Amino acid sequence: MSTLMQGLGLVIALATIGAATLAILTRSTVTAVLAAGLVSLLASVLFVVLAAPDVAMTEAAIGSGLTTFLFFFVMGRIRRESEK
Template identity: 75%
Template sequence: MIYLLPALSGLLCFTMLVAAVVAIGGRSMSIAILAAGLVSLVASVLFLILASPDVAMTEAAIGSGLTTFLLFFVLGRVRAGEHDGEQP
């Protein structure tokens, strides 16, 4: 039981790093935005483990919810005029 939280946070940290690399280096823009949202979401779980429920709520509602939506919204608007689809 005593190793459960450290092991969980290790897993979460690893997930965040992988998702961040995908967000920076992945080819598809939509997957990059989703990966950035995943980084925020996992970060909010990690904040909860680090005994900061206020910050966890803010990060989940604002960081991973609103930011991801704003990015997708602008991506949709911009892609409609972009005839060749995905940006490299």
């Protein structure tokens, strides 16, 4: 692996750790869900850097896209139920 790829992998890994820390420490549910989605998105980019595009596509579609959508969908349902 070239030095450029190692550097890019390190930057992505540090950004992932930062987003995960934000997801854990924030008090806002919306921010936590978005940060968790960012962790998954950065993981999919890291998989591309590591030459695993099939895993990256699965992580991006399910981990980042579907999971984040489901969190927001459920949060909307909970808010509507509590307003009744």
